[in-house]
Amino acid sequence: MIKVVFFAALREQLNCAELTIAANEVSTVADIKKQLANKNEHWQQVFSNGALLSAVNHDMVNAETQVKAGDEIAFFPPVTGG
Amino acid sequence: MIKVVFFAALREQLNCAELTIAANEVSTVADIKKQLANKNEHWQQVFSNGALLSAVNHDMVNAETQVKAGDEIAFFPPVTGG
Amino acid sequence: MSTAKDYISIQAEDFDLSNEVSLLEQNNMHDGAVVTFTGRVRNKNDGLQVSALTLEHYPGMTEKSLEKILNTARQRWKIGRIRVIHRIGKLNIGEQIVFVGVSSMHRQDAFAAAEFIMDFLKVQAPFWKKELTEQGEKWLDAKQSDQHKAQHWES
């Protein structure tokens, strides 16, 4: 399984903090995003936001990054700390 | 009269913190320096130091700056605070 | 390299500036320079009156991203110690949000490293601010200018 987590405005928009998906169905971050967007129209719209960032195992990555079972993938809006 | 003050290593080298000179004998900072250097061989040598800085009435100036009665002229080595 | 000289803390509690600087300075007689940055909650942002904000972060990734930033700073400048504190949870106006302190032998290194760390914290560390404004709660938008500041260090 792959663990997927959401933060901040994205978590609120999805009303979801965390979910898991089957590792054999996806090979990249882009695949995961696509699968999530396909859930329903609302998720589709939320994930159409091109500004969303993603991380794999706590490192910021781009869409082409490979994922595998046991990874933790995060999606979140641009960061605003400091 | 013109008040002339010396600081730090320069004051120690001259063994003098302050003196006055007649205003009618000098018209620029360079004139004052020349007059001071002419005192004796030791002062001559001390004032041959090209790195010495000068100030007129608390503003850093160059040698061509005009001076007049009542002014306070300072000579000192490059500053080393902070 | 990130060393024991580096201290990163993500905490709800407030911090004391003098105390943090003491930890940069104590038993450290070769670093003559200390630069600190403190960020606080302002009463205004984007023209709106702000009364408080809530800070969320991504535990685990936050620490990892800050360590990477500190490692990069250590590669670029000759630095003694670094301390980074970022608060989370609800913060009221005037409260401290973030502290970056850097000690070094020469001031230029401490200034550059502290600003570099802040600039990259702003665009890479996973923190998000939600403001409580006169118009209700609102997630902050990231600023393009912060991206530019971070990119500026590449050149």
Next chain:
Amino acid sequence: MSTAKDYISIQAEDFDLSNEVSLLEQNNMHDGAVVTFTGRVRNKNDGLQVSALTLEHYPGMTEKSLEKILNTARQRWKIGRIRVIHRIGKLNIGEQIVFVGVSSMHRQDAFAAAEFIMDFLKVQAPFWKKELTEQGEKWLDAKQSDQHKAQHWES
């Protein structure tokens, strides 16, 4: 313009960092950023062991030169408050020598202004250090690198 927001103090007494920063921050809810620089007596300089130093200055000119530097900083950046403290007299290893604190709305201004003030203080404010080293008393030589740092701001 130098305003009541600027505070310059030449003093023999030590100072407290938290106290100084409080004075930059109190009743000041629009400045979210505070940058500080603190310089201390190091135990080594130019390879020589230092045990203490004595700081001499030119009363009157010191204040005037610092005011000019602060005015220039205010013209270049959008700054809230500035505090500058420089100690004089005898200072032991580890003791604080100088403090520059700047508050601003945006961090970039506070970082730049604090570094600018230090860079020009170093080459324009009439202070002189005499070090007590293992080889006796010795007036410090001015560093060419400090001239370069100040000139760097012209470009």
